[in-house]
Amino acid sequence: MQANRRHFLRQSIATVAGATTFSGEVFGGHLHSTLRPKEIVVEPAPPTRPKASIRFSVIGLNHGHIYGQVEALLQGGGELVAVYAKEPELLQEFSKRHPSAKVAKTEAEILEDNSIQLVASAAIPVERAPLGIRVMQHGKDFMSDKPGMVTLEQLKEVKRVQKELKRIYSIMYSERLGNPASVKAGELVQAGAIGRVIQTIGLGPHRMRPETRPDWFFDPDKAGGILCDIGSHQSDQFLFYTGSTEAEVTSSQLGNFNNPKYPKFADFGDMNVRSPKGTGYIRIDWFTPDGLDTWGDGRLIILGTEGYIECRKYIDIAGRKGDSHLFLVNQKETIYYDCSKGHLPYGEQLVNDVVNRTETAMSQKHCFLATELALQAQTKAHWLHT
Numbered sequence: 001m002q003a004n005r006r007h008f009l010r011q012s013i014a015t016v017a018g019a020t021t022f023s024g025e026v027f028g029g030h031l032h033s034t035l036r037p038k039e040i041v042v043e044p045a046p047p048t049r050p051k052a053s054i055r056f057s058v059i060g061l062n063h064g065h066i067y068g069q070v071e072a073l074l075q076g077g078g079e080l081v082a083v084y085a086k087e088p089e090l091l092q093e094f095s096k097r098h099p100s101a102k103v104a105k106t107e108a109e110i111l112e113d114n115s116i117q118l119v120a121s122a123a124i125p126v127e128r129a130p131l132g133i134r135v136m137q138h139g140k141d142f143m144s145d146k147p148g149m150v151t152l153e154q155l156k157e158v159k160r161v162q163k164e165l166k167r168i169y170s171i172m173y174s175e176r177l178g179n180p181a182s183v184k185a186g187e188l189v190q191a192g193a194i195g196r197v198i199q200t201i202g203l204g205p206h207r208m209r210p211e212t213r214p215d216w217f218f219d220p221d222k223a224g225g226i227l228c229d230i231g232s233h234q235s236d237q238f239l240f241y242t243g244s245t246e247a248e249v250t251s252s253q254l255g256n257f258n259n260p261k262y263p264k265f266a267d268f269g270d271m272n273v274r275s276p277k278g279t280g281y282i283r284i285d286w287f288t289p290d291g292l293d294t295w296g297d298g299r300l301i302i303l304g305t306e307g308y309i310e311c312r313k314y315i316d317i318a319g320r321k322g323d324s325h326l327f328l329v330n331q332k333e334t335i336y337y338d339c340s341k342g343h344l345p346y347g348e349q350l351v352n353d354v355v356n357r358t359e360t361a362m363s364q365k366h367c368f369l370a371t372e373l374a375l376q377a378q379t380k381a382h383w384l385h386t
Contacts, residue, residue: 037327037334042184045343050077052355056143057082057110058101059131060123061090062214065145067097069120069172073143076347078118082110107131111138117354118143118168125229126222129154132169133161141168141354146232148367150224152375159368166357170350171367173236175204175298180342181311181324182237185302189241194304194330197242200280201301202234207288208267210259218262220378226269227252228371228378230284235377236370238273238280241302245365247275252377255384258287268384271377282377292317306331 056078058066062085070080084104085091091103104110110119111134119135121128122145129149132142148171149155162169176182189197216222223229239247252271259267267286273279288296293315300311307330316325324339349361 037336039336039338041338042180042340042342044341050075050348050351052352053077053079054117054351054354055079055081055115056118056120057084057104057113057116058094058120059084059107059110059135060121060127061085061087061094062124062216063122063145065172065174066094066120066122068174068178069122069143069145070098072172072178072344072347073118073120073351074347075344076349076351078347078351081113081116084110107134111135111140114139116140118350121145124216124222125150125224126216129158132158136161136165136167136169139165139167141170143170143172143350146171146173146371147224147229147374148232148371149375150220150222150228152372152379155368155372155375162364168350168353169364169367170353170361171232171371172346173233173370175233175300175313176237176240177346177361178344179311179313179324180339180344181313181326181337182300183344184326184337184339184342185300185309185311186240188309188326188328189302189304193306193328194302194308195306197302197304198278199303200238200241200278201299201303202237202280202282203297203299204230204234204282204284205288205296205298206230206284206286207290207292207295208286210261218259218265220264220266224375225378226254226266226284226286227271227282227381228374231269231271231282231377232371232374234280234282234284235273235373236366237300238278238282239275239366239370239373242275242278242280244275244277245369247273247369247373249273249373249376249380252381253384254378254381255386257386269377269381271381273373273377294323 056073080101082102082104084107118141120143125147128144135142250272254266255268259265270283298313302309310327312325314323322340326337326339328335346361353361
């Protein structure tokens with residue numbers, strides 16, 4: 001009896017071992033062994049003198065993005081002339097960083113200076129479109145932080161004035177234009193590295209810290225709302241990487257999950273878009289935990305017919321240090337790109353566009369369409385029961 005039991009156990013163990021080996025071979029266990037990705041450091045562009053130069057000024061300092069806007073213009077050949085803002089404390093901080101900029105006493109002082117070719121602004125979002133219209137009416141070009149407008153009515157009026165006056169109304173979608181990994185992704189896509197792009201997934205998590213936010217931030221009538229605001233970044237990327245010149249929003253949602261003090265404020269939103277070229281999914285939220293070593297783990301995934309790209313723009317959690325990480329997987333290999341020193345051409349392109357009346361930084365149609373998608377998503381969104 002004992003001998004039979006030992007024989008049964010030996011047979012069972014052998015059978016299990018054989019099954020384990022068999023399943024590992026047949027069901028793809030060997031496919032999980034991957035080689036270490038090839039690593040490429042994107043070298044900075046060789047220092048060159050910008051081909052063109054302009055004189056520009058700043059009106060409105062309500063969002064910190066203004067410093068990235070100014071830096072892009074300075075690097076691109078711009079000369080900062082003057083600054084105006086209604087808030088003394090914001091002016092004081094700006095003047096510390098840019099002491100050579102004259103502090104204008106009024107907005108009109110800048111608008112009526114015929115030597116100034118462009119005005120940059122990060123005013124309260126609801127004020128940006130009216131300001132941009134005034135700037136264009138004074139014969140100047142306009143560079144806005146996103147969102148460049150907060151209602152479809154504002155967009156319609158901006159488009160009318162821009163078409164009539166033939167001025168540039170540029171919105172700095174900085175998650176693409178101000179991030180070297182996003183720029184490199186565009187180069188790879190255009191080179192055919194992953195075949196034809198058929199979908200983008202854009203994730204835009206942010207840390208909020210309500211105590212640091214001004215009152216207007218929580219009012220969608222002034223700030224535009226989460227999809228209008230941050231969603232415009234992602235809409236811009238969908239259009240750019242798929243090469244779409246027309247698109248529509250197929251669904252969108254908003255929710256307030258953790259901010260009952262501000263009932264009109266949405267701390268979560270997502271949307272789906274499509275065009276004849278591809279589809280896109282976008283998710284935005286204000287739930288970045290304090291345990292993350294940056295304000296948000298912004299991610300972009302670009303799916304192509306021959307591979308895919310993932311950008312970890314601001315952090316590679318539990319991985320490589322720094323920001324601007326790009327991963328490329330194609331039919332032959334996996335490549336990691338360190339893009340942290342990569343070139344950002346937007347500022348120089350915009351300066352050249354102002355001088356040459358061209359559209360190399362982005363077409364005016366693209367600029368407006370990205371915002372239109374975000375506004376449509378915000379307007380038609382289903383409010384989740386939270």
